[in-house]
Amino acid sequence: xxxFGSLTRMRIALTLRNRMFLFFSVVMPFAFFFLYAGVxxxxxxYAVRFFLGPILSLTVMGSFxxxxxxxxxxxxxxxxxxxxxxxVTAGDMLASSVVANFILIMPTVILQFLFARFLFHVTDFxxxxxxxxxxxxxxxxxxxxxxxxxxxxxxxxxxxxINQLLWLPLIFLSGATFPLAFLPAVAQKFALFLPATYLVxxxxxxxxxxxxxxxxxxxxxxxxxxxxxxxxxLSVQLFRWEPESKVPRRAKLLVAATAIPFLLLGIWxxxxxxxxxxxxxxxxxxxxxxxHSTPQK
Amino acid sequence: MANPVLEVENLVKSYGDVRAVRGxxxxxxxxxVFGLLGPNGAGKTSTVEILEGLRTADSxxxxxxxxxxxxxPEELKHEIGAALQSTSLPDKLRVMEALKLxxxxxxxxxxxxxxxxxxxxxxxxxxxAFYSQLSGGQKQRLALAMALVNDPKVxxxxxxxxxxxxxxxxxxxxIIEELRRENKTIVLTTHYIEEAExxxxxxxxxxHGQVIALGSPRELKAHSGGATRIEVRLAKPEANGDLKTLExxxxxxxxxxxxxxxxxxxxxxxVAMVKHLEARGNELVSLEIATPSLEDVFIELTGRRLxx
Numbered sequence: 001x002x003x004f005g006s007l008t009r010m011r012i013a014l015t016l017r018n019r020m021f022l023f024f025s026v027v028m029p030f031a032f033f034f035l036y037a038g039v040x041x042x043x044x045x046y047a048v049r050f051f052l053g054p055i056l057s058l059t060v061m062g063s064f065x066x067x068x069x070x071x072x073x074x075x076x077x078x079x080x081x082x083x084x085x086x087x088v089t090a091g092d093m094l095a096s097s098v099v100a101n102f103i104l105i106m107p108t109v110i111l112q113f114l115f116a117r118f119l120f121h122v123t124d125f126x127x128x129x130x131x132x133x134x135x136x137x138x139x140x141x142x143x144x145x146x147x148x149x150x151x152x153x154x155x156x157x158x159x160x161x162i163n164q165l166l167w168l169p170l171i172f173l174s175g176a177t178f179p180l181a182f183l184p185a186v187a188q189k190f191a192l193f194l195p196a197t198y199l200v201x202x203x204x205x206x207x208x209x210x211x212x213x214x215x216x217x218x219x220x221x222x223x224x225x226x227x228x229x230x231x232x233x234l235s236v237q238l239f240r241w242e243p244e245s246k247v248p249r250r251a252k253l254l255v256a257a258t259a260i261p262f263l264l265l266g267i268w269x270x271x272x273x274x275x276x277x278x279x280x281x282x283x284x285x286x287x288x289x290x291x292h293s294t295p296q297k
Numbered sequence: 298m299a300n301p302v303l304e305v306e307n308l309v310k311s312y313g314d315v316r317a318v319r320g321x322x323x324x325x326x327x328x329x330v331f332g333l334l335g336p337n338g339a340g341k342t343s344t345v346e347i348l349e350g351l352r353t354a355d356s357x358x359x360x361x362x363x364x365x366x367x368x369x370p371e372e373l374k375h376e377i378g379a380a381l382q383s384t385s386l387p388d389k390l391r392v393m394e395a396l397k398l399x400x401x402x403x404x405x406x407x408x409x410x411x412x413x414x415x416x417x418x419x420x421x422x423x424x425x426a427f428y429s430q431l432s433g434g435q436k437q438r439l440a441l442a443m444a445l446v447n448d449p450k451v452x453x454x455x456x457x458x459x460x461x462x463x464x465x466x467x468x469x470x471x472i473i474e475e476l477r478r479e480n481k482t483i484v485l486t487t488h489y490i491e492e493a494e495x496x497x498x499x500x501x502x503x504x505h506g507q508v509i510a511l512g513s514p515r516e517l518k519a520h521s522g523g524a525t526r527i528e529v530r531l532a533k534p535e536a537n538g539d540l541k542t543l544e545x546x547x548x549x550x551x552x553x554x555x556x557x558x559x560x561x562x563x564x565x566x567x568v569a570m571v572k573h574l575e576a577r578g579n580e581l582v583s584l585e586i587a588t589p590s591l592e593d594v595f596i597e598l599t600g601r602r603l604x605x
Contacts, residue, residue: 006401010390017389074387082384082443085349086402087374241351243383 003092004099011100015066021104024066029059029108037120048120050286052112053204054176056131059108060139061170061196063101065163067146071097072159075150080241090239094232098143105139130206130217137221138199141228145195147235152247152255170196175204180276181283188276193266198223201275208282223265231258300327302451302482303348308357310343317343319506320357325451325499328480330473332497334487334591336603340506341486342382345455348484349379362450375403378449380440382456382486388429392420392439395428396446403447411446418442418472434465441472452476452483458492470495490591490603502595509598517594524548524559526587527566531556532580544569552602559593 015021036055041047074080083093116122125131149166153159171177173187174196180188191197202220206212238251269275303325310318318340325331333341346352347359350366350373359366364373386395396411415421418438423431431439437457444452457473458466473496476483487493493500494514502510502517510517524547540549540556545565549558560566563586574581595603 003402006398010387010394010398013394014387014389077385078381078383079385079387081351082381082386084351085374085377085379085381086399087371088402089371 003086003088004096007088007092007096008100008103011070011096012103015070015100015104020069021066024062025105026108028062029055029112032058033112033115037116041120043120045121045123047286048116049122049124049126050204050208050282052116052122052125052207053131053202054179054200056109056112056135056203057138057174057176057196057200058171059112060105060135061142061176061199063105063139063143064146064149064166067097067101067143068149068153068159068163069156071147071150072153072156075240076156076243078243081243084241090236090241094147094235094239097147098140098232101143102136102139109135126207126209127212127214128207130212130214131203133214134199134202134206134217134220134224137224137228138203141195141199141224141231144228144231144235148231148238148255148258151235151238151240152251154246170194173197175200175279179283180279189270192269192273192275193262195224195227195262197275198262198265201279204282205278209278219265219269223261227258227261230261234258301325302327302362303331303484304358304360305344305348306358308344308347308359309355310340310347310352311355317506318347318354321501321503321506321508323501323508323511325482325484327482329498330477330483330485330496332485332487332493332500333503334490334493334497334500334595334603335503336488336601339503341503342455343506344503345453345484345486349377349381349453350374351381375407375447376450377453378444378447378451379453380437380444380455380457382459384440386428386439388427390428391425392428392431393424395439396442399443400446407447409446409448414442414445433461434468437461437465437469438472441469450482452481454483454485456486456488458487458489466492488603493591500591502591502598504595504599510594514591517591518589520594524561524589524593525563526589526593527558527560527563527570528583528585528587529556529558529570530554530582530584531574532582533578535574535577535579539573540570543573546570548597550596550600552596552600557596559597 033055036051037043037048041051080093113125145166149159149162153162173183173191174194175191176196180191180197180201183191198220202217206217234254238254301324305324306322308318308321321340321344333344335341343352347354348361348366350370353367361373362376364376366373393411393415396414400408400411415424418441420435420438420442423435428436441454441457454473458469461469470492473483473485477496485496497514499511499513500517501508510520535556537549537551540546540558543566545560545562546569547559547561549556558566571581592603
């Protein structure tokens with residue numbers, strides 16, 4: 001891991017010179033932020049606080065787009081093979097991607113909190129410490145998802161198709177765009193199989209629900225971290241340096257295995273959990289509180 | 298052999314049904330510039346990439362600086378430097394950043410000063426240029442500079458001048474000759490005769506995954522008898538055998554529609570040939586005379602030309 005520091009610095013420098021990054025990691029998250037806070041929440045601080053969880057989730061979940069695209073480009077252009085004749089290892093390469101992404105995304109996250117505080121006058125952020133721990137776990141686990149996507153695709157087109165297929169359910173069925181309470185019962189059941197749901201709901205709970213504790217975040221945090229470790233480990237195993245090397249068949253099976261943790265968790269939560277109820281209660285409090293606060297102003 | 302730093306024995310590598318390397322053996326001494334000469338697809342790059350630890354061999358024994366690339370790739374990679382054939386750097390990486398970044402992967406006491414490398418490879422003015430802004434020649438010079446960041450014991454240059462214009466090619470030759478004077482061990486692959494003859498102490502000629510001849514360029518050419526090559530194109534086809542029997546002709550064969558004649562007495566051979574053709578109502582379309590080169594060795598051994 002000796003080479004990890006210099007690789008991380010390179011990745012940060014390169015990403016900052018990339019206009020695509022600027023669009024996806026800066027313009028898009030803030031566009032979402034103002035859409036939710038200004039339009040959906042009508043600048044009502046209480047509602048902005050409700051939407052902060054979904055907004056921040058979207059910001060950090062986008063990580064997998066950039067990471068998978070960068071890694072596949074590096075492989076396709078024969079850049080990785082130049083690193084392969086040096087003592088750099090697959091672990092160095094992947095860990096530096098994840099950490100560089102983390103460092104690049106944190107300023108956006110912090111700015112979104114600051115905008116919420118000073119532009120939209122949110123004064124209470126619930127359990128802010130827990131929120132940050134969840135955001136960190138979410139950033140790392142969705143970055144690791146990007147690494148897995150890169151390891152099972154051969155070309156940029158394939159990568160973009162897979163990314164689209166992942167992105168749509170992750171944002172529409174997790175509560176990140178439409179609140180979970182809005183979704184039909186079937187979709188709510190499906191949502192519990194998605195890692196995004198645990199991030200969105202965990203964040204919303206820690207920021208919005210009164211008396212949210214660190215213990216409440218144990219399932220979200222534990223599952224995301226476990227998933228991140230699993231996907232990272234698999235990506236290292238499946239790492240390919242050469243542009244012409246194709247995905248081995250066992251890779252697709254192994255990658256399917258990364259879905260198992262949330263499959264099991266989904267079954268458990270569907271039988272014993274209260275996530276949809278908790279989400280609905282929060283949403284209802286929003287509508288009632290909303291009616292109270294507007295005339296008081 | 299004095300002090301082999303690199304030994305290859307019976308190397309075999311297949312890709313699916315394609316047998317790229319079929320039992321290649323050679324060894325390289327310290328301070329030697331060793332060339333792998335052969336046409337595209339002969340197995341040169343596969344061989345070198347196994348030595349660099351980029352690919353694993355199906356069978357055979359390999360030792361580079363005392364390490365087996367398949368067993369201890371990381372230790373090996375500290376000892377070698379390489380300019381790969383099809384490689385690239387990120388478009389938005391600056392020249393100086395690339396040298397510093399790649400230097401950082403090696404142990405401290407081995408690192409070369411990137412400023413010295415910039416100067417030596419004539420890249421000072423380009424230090425802050427993005428990789429994408431460099432010309433082909435500049436990219437290649439940077440690739441060679443990057444191969445030296447760890448002051449390696451063995452250098453691998455895979456087709457270092459492929460696709461470059463003649464002037465840039467000569468620049469690269471000068472750089473390699475300078476490294477040779479510094480007593481660097483270099484393994485070089487090429488399909489340019491001139492490159493192998495000019496730069497290499499010893500050359501292994503490779504064809505279809507096998508070493509078909511090995512020795513210094515001088516030894517190899519002596520092997521082919523040191524005959525001058527006369528290449529002619531004729532208006533009508535001619536039987537090889539007839540040309541072979543002419544005065545002054547040592548050997549004649551047809552290669553890609555032309556006739557390649559080897560002769561120790563070129564003037565006599567040409568006169569005899571012109572007379573012979575006139576008598577047959579045939580005609581010379583073109584005639585070319587070349588001093589003996591490794592190309593002749595290759596034609597003699599394979600019946601084919603080395604260039605594409």
